[in-house]
């Protein structure tokens with residue numbers, strides 16, 4: 001990958017469509033527009049042009065073209081956009097013409113955004129917010145991603161960093177004093193007070209896990225003996241055929257996930273293999289996975305069929321006991337809810353309960369931290385600040401306390417990418433789609 005190349009990619013997805021958007025970024029953008037569209041349009045003004053092959057002059061398509069000179073563009077470089085017709089042959093012809101330019105090549109996944117980051121157009125937290133906007137499946141996820149794109153996490157971590165650097169400056173001042181004799185008491189008290197406040201704020205941020213949960217969705221695991229009606233219920237809930245419904249026990253050997261939008265909140269429903277001891281190795285693996293997934297879930301729907309056996313549900317945070325096949329048998333003591341996926345009885349009530357669970361767990365999501373990467377950085381910063389405070393309180397060397405505070409500032413700096421974060425970049429950007 002050469003960073004000096006001009007890159008291009010389809011940004012509007014694949015397949016036949018009315019319009020296809022091709023993005024171009026880099027120093028050749030101007031030449032490309034001039035050679036293919038004839039003239040350079042006014043900056044940031046759409047113009048209708050005939051696009052021509054640069055070597056043969058053959059017309060390729062009629063397109064709306066845009067010229068966005070750097071640095072005020074998404075990537076910070078000279079950029080162009082071609083809104084061509086979305087036919088497969090048209091797209092192929094235009095892309096072929098683009099690759100015929102020197103130092104011009106197809107972009108790699110996430111390369112446009114990577115350039116935007118490297119040119120200081122957005123920080124890392126915003127890059128992640130952008131990725132989350134593209135992945136958002138529900139309204140609440142979209143709102144959270146938008147706040148991150150607007151800089152909520154970036155602003156907070158910059159504020160933490162500034163406060164940490166202030167403590168560092170005070171520590172360095174106290175070092176100067178200790179060279180000369182005694183450190184003034186109120187200076188030391190001020191440092192400890194500031195450290196304490198920062199510590200408390202970061203601890204509060206770490207306590208709130210709703211951001212990560214909202215990104216991932218509330219996990220609801222369907223568990224129960226084989227033939228309890230798990231797959232049938234999943235289909236009824238998802239209103240589409242995602243799991244194999246079969247009267248033969250043990251057909252759902254792997255986990256099947258369905259992403260649902262319940263009242264704007266994301267709920268992931270997981271169908272597990274029948275929880276039953278089995279001699280079949282593949283089925284045993286399925287049962288092991290089912291137990292692990294149930295243990296990590298926010299809620300387990302423990303399905304109890306009329307014929308039993310009523311074994312104990314797997315250990316889980318919360319369990320709702322649901323009697324299935326109510327059309328066959330209504331007498332099921334010990335169930336929280338009776339349903340019939342066949343007749344539809346009890347399904348609206350079950351959906352209402354799920355909506356309540358999602359609302360309780362995710363409805364008030366106001367977390368700043370939305371990914372494990374942020375959490376790890378805040379955790380490290382918090383640990384270092386605690387270390388620094390303890391060091392000072394026990395009369396330890398101020399130099400070592402200052403080093404801890406420096407580590408804390410580095411850790412929060414990683415959130416926005418203000419410090420060297422080369423190791424996280426490759427992983428982050430490769431998760432983007434081409435053209436982003």
Ligand code: GDP
Nearest residue numbers: 226227228229230231232246247325340341342
């Ligand atoms: P799983 O092994 O728990 O996933 O169970 P399935 O969903 O595959 O269902 C097992 C059998 O029970 C199938 O023959 C279903 O058609 C049947 N079944 C599922 N739900 C109901 C229901 O509400 N009423 C009746 N009568 N049969 C059902």
